[in-house]
Amino acid sequence: MEKTRRKPSIQPTIITVRPAPGRKSRALLQFGTVVVPAAVGRSGRTTRKREGDGATPIAEMRLISGFARGEKTSGLRTRLPIRLIREDMLWCDQPDDANYNRPVKAPFSKSHEKMKRDDGLYDVCLVMDWNISSRARNRGSAIFFHLIRPGYQPTEGCIAIHPRDMKRILPYLRKGTVVRVL
Template sequence: MTARAPILTLHSLPGNRQRGLLTIGSITVPAAIGRSGRTSRKREGDGATPIAEMRVVEGFWRTDRGPRPVTRLPMKPIARDALWCDEPRHPLYNRPARKPLRASHEEMRRADGLYDICIVLDWNLTSRKRYGGSAIFFHLARPDFTPTEGCIAISERAMRRLLPAIVPGTRLRVI
């Protein structure tokens, strides 16, 4: 008999639609969420975190900024030319890409360190819908936990604490 993969659950904080608490097992950590809070009608560029249950797919990390995170998830080093396409009309919409790319995109090797550890969530990934939202990641938060563009973000310390409990099959549930 195979054990079920754990579920990460994100609850919004009452009175602050841009913050939440993320729980897995007995561990609960503060999180930043989208500048527009949560939504059940996610659209490209709306700044909202989708209310959904998303499969944790894989991760990326900056080898020049820290050791490989301890996790059973597939993890890849972030290449110098790594991008993530967020242009709904482009064939690579909501997919990894490489420089040069003229279409709108996210830089994966960010100067601000937010993607030093970045976990890809299966939002609009398996079956893509144009303008359905892209680059919904579970990544590192700014020190003051300012809102994201729709992702879920936690401190690096919390991320390194949670990742050993995250395995293939883990889902992140935003409620």
């Protein structure tokens, strides 16, 4: 009798984020068969993303890389390129600056986000290709996939999930994984 070979299961390459019933800042994130609660922007989702509008873009965004707090995320497993966050790491969100929507180093006098945050949101912070490979001023910056605030509070336009859920899916993510916001 001949043995039947099972095909290896193909890991999902798409993360789908769809609205959850209730609040416009709540969502459901699906990766393969895993479905978890998530938070999106305080203004919900939009097809017309603008800097500072508090909305998450309705789009398909590829994962590019990530950042992690080494002292808080030891044993992190992923195929994504991950850089350890240092104290001097910032992200420029000043639309009229040449570094708009790019990482920069402190000291930096223009408007920016600190990557080494005290609230833990960026202990794992994945960079999605929103307005990065093809930048346009005021189209939105620092649209990340990161960890959630207690109570699934809204983000400023990012996608956020619980640390246990991030740890669960992170080993399957790689550069090019698509995050599809519906």
